[in-house]
Amino acid sequence: MERIYISADIEGIWGNADSAHTMKEGAAYEQYREHMIWEVNTAIDAWFANGAKQVVVNDGHGGMDNLIASRMDERAELIIAHGAYKEYGMMEGICSDFDGACFLGYHCRSNTPGVMAHTIWGAQVRCIHINGEEMGESGINAHLAWYYGVPLLMVSGDSLLKEQLQEELETDVQFVETKRTINSLCAQNCSRLQLKERYAQATAAALRMRPVIAPKDFYTIDITFHKERNASFVARVPLTERLDACTVRIQGSDYDELYRRMRFLIKICDAF
Incomplete structure (x- = not known):
């Protein structure tokens, strides 16, 4: 697994639990942004430590310009643009050249008690069904990775998201639990040391997996x-x-x- 694609969101990131602070006008936005930068860099380091030669990161939250290029791990590549100019949004840059995909800081689908749960645009979208099954962003985006023949190797987010992934995906992926879900705006975070170890273990385990893709014909x-x-x-x-x-x-x-x-x-x- 030499080329890794990362799509990063903010709601499932460690330390973040209040939707009032995940947008730029929020009182604690800069703090939440710092959490996102730190966790994405933690994952990048784990991938390189386990043999990756190239890691490409796409910011998938809100305006999709939360990550600061100068603050990112110097070995990684970062896709830069406001989300309005990203035709593929959360999955901008995905292509068949990658050996595996990783979704960081993802969250549960709308109308569930997951931390800050929603689907794509919570203020406008109630739900999305693919072939009759309700899907969150993880499932929706996984199908695009599979379209390009890229297996989804790892996902991180709150504890309830792990249960939803088992419903939405037809294959196992490594999961990094960043926090335990208490309710939609309350979570118990693991320690930072625990989280770093979880990323290290999950990345190593992902590289031992037999990659599986599960696209549909229609x-x-x-x-x-x-x-x-x-x-x-x-x-x-x-x-x-x-x-x-x-x-x-x-x-x-x-x-x-x-x-x-x-x-x-x-x-x-x-x-x-």
């Missing part, structure tokens, strides 16, 4: 918004079918194209 993606007006607006886009007041459907065999279309629909749903 995909039906149902996006349910909180508001009727959002579904009404995006239903105007060609190849988008409206199922009910708040739900639209896109479908096809090319998951790459569907992923980009899904992201576009969600981005424009409130553009009025």
